[in-house]
Amino acid sequence: MRWLFSFLVLALLGAVQALSSSGSRLLVVLEELAEKDKYSEFWDDLRGRGYTLSFESPKNDKLSIFKHGERAYDHLILFPPKTKGLGPALTPKLLLEFLKKDGNVLLTLSADHPTPSAIVSLLLELDIHLPSDRNTLVVDHFNYDTVSAGEKHDVLLVPAPKALRADVKNYFEVDGTIAVPRAVGQGLGNATPHLAPILRAGSSAYSYNPKDEAEIVEDPFAVGEQLSLVSAMQARNSARFTVVGSTEMLQNEWFDAKVGAVGGKEQTTTANRAFAAKVSEWTFKETGVLKVGRLQHYLNEGKKNVNESAVGVPEHNPGIYRIKTDVSFTIELSEYTSTHLSPFTPPATDDVQLEFSMLSPFHRLSLTPLAQTANSTIFGTSFVLPDQHGIFNFRVNYKRPFLTSVDEKRQVTVRHFAHDEWPRSWNISAAWVWVGGIWVTVAGWVAFVALWLYSEGVEKGVKKTQ
């Protein structure tokens, strides 16, 4: 049945060029709708990927991101308001509700206006810290654009981001440098694994308050690579929230601006368009999306090799197993990229792992890719069930930065040996003494019966005693 469903989805996907895996209704919240023309190339890129855009102002009374308790839109783009906040329809509480209902949000900030406290408190909910004095600007005297910001140094030229860690795939690789004009830097909380920086400032950058610290910076909010210019938050339900520190970097003029680096010989074109595409693709669940196909576990009755066809495999996903038996487990994983499902390959140093656990894992094994179909990779492994009986779970818990979370659990009972599955007494060498004793007794008894029935009395005169 699952095959049929995924085939249907595949057929539907084929109809559009690119489609987010979670819907195409996109709402852009702009305070001054006249400004939307400055970003027309960005809207065209989004429309080309299959989104239907709606533009609203936060002052609009009728604006509501919910309708009858469900989300009215699948994705939100929020531009920084010049006034106090985002209005009554977009309070931090409602935006968090939106995230809880699996909606994705792209929020941009700008250093031109002070950030409203509603946005500061919303980001604080996600453990993203903004400078407490709301007027801030990130500058870098070593990596700025000499063409447009030769004096003020507030247009940063940042190289394309590299992979976050060796075991995480880079979804934001672009060719060239990215111009980040007049950005608000963010600091990411350290405690949560849900936050990841997409674009970090260079090590000589810092954030300061242009009003108070015009002469010399005394107490910068954050410095260097601790400043995150584009940050990503992925909640447990895989809802994505991206904060882009500079609204201007999405404007048409910065999509193909000519910039010159400090000490550089010639001018280069920015890679802002490609980067904006990559960031919006990730935020709106076009990339970094994992899908689970068929999950199968079965008893390995003597067959040591596993094949993916159903023929020749014993009853799959039984509800009960016995301890200390050989069991095989396979799971099918696909990665969805913009238009289609493709086989998922985890990065080189990373593995998908299976946990066989009751209250805590008895086994945690790395799954190896056994086979590939057109759309998916089949990962599997075989192992011996522990010698503890009880209720166990086969659990694949694969959560990684920038990937939707995979948490598949199947519960099975593991029973102990049945009364006739124990080794027989003649197989236990220590028992031979007693087994021998029993049969010696049997032989003695039969001999005694024969003697008693058929013997002639001993010489006369001997008293008949027992």
Add this chain to the structure above:
Amino acid sequence: MRFFRSILPSLLVSGACVVSAASSWGFEDATLTVQSKGAGVGGGLKEKLAVNSPLSKQVTLGATDTLKILLTTTDGKKAKRPHQAFLTVTEQASGLEESFIFSVKDTGKGKVELTQKDLPTPLLLASEPLTASLVIASFGSSTPYKSKAFEITVERDPNAPIAAGEKPVRYGKLEEIHHIFRSDPKSPPKIITLVFTAAVLGALPVLFGVWLTLGANLNHISKALSSAPLSHALFFGSIVALEGIFFLYYTSWNLFQTLPAAGAVGLVAFLSGSRALSEVQERRLAGLR
């Protein structure tokens, strides 16, 4: 989180210093002092720092030491106050760094103080010396300055260990766990078993031998069989058959197969036994036994 230091700006900057086309930031009259709490003014390290020449001597920062740098920032030849005057301390292995701000007056005279308390824990716990660089830059077109100035070795007080702190949760591959099975129950060495089994089995011939010495015999078989052949045959046969049923129950049968068979054989034993045993009684009353 991994960081990547970009060395390109500092390389370009040091290159730019050679070209005298634009003015560049720098510093002069820079002194570095390390003083312990309670020690006199004369004690401790005191070095001069110069632009673009890292100190070859290692600077040690102990638990009660204060590292102080005094300098005058210059733009070209003039003493001037920059917007950014930082002392950046970097841990080479992970790339983590923290910057300490100079408090610079209008005249360009700047000062920064650093103690172990100011260093964040990952830098305090570093095993390699930390790299300290001076960053002096500002708005405008003057070339900014960033260059390694010296290296700091953090000398921690062995009596005051610093808790490394809980590592924050990060999603990633976890360690493999393989269940360790309980070992199967083991039997003692077979030779001991065989010795005792032989002892047990040996009791049977001993028993037969003792019976023989006491005058055991089967002399009345012909007499018994001639007077009640069927009964005796059935009776002794059913005794032997019952043992056979026990053997089958031990090896392959279950109780539901055993009980009917035992019942049938028991019935045969009962019916034939009454006749057989009354024949034995006859022989006893005749005085033959």
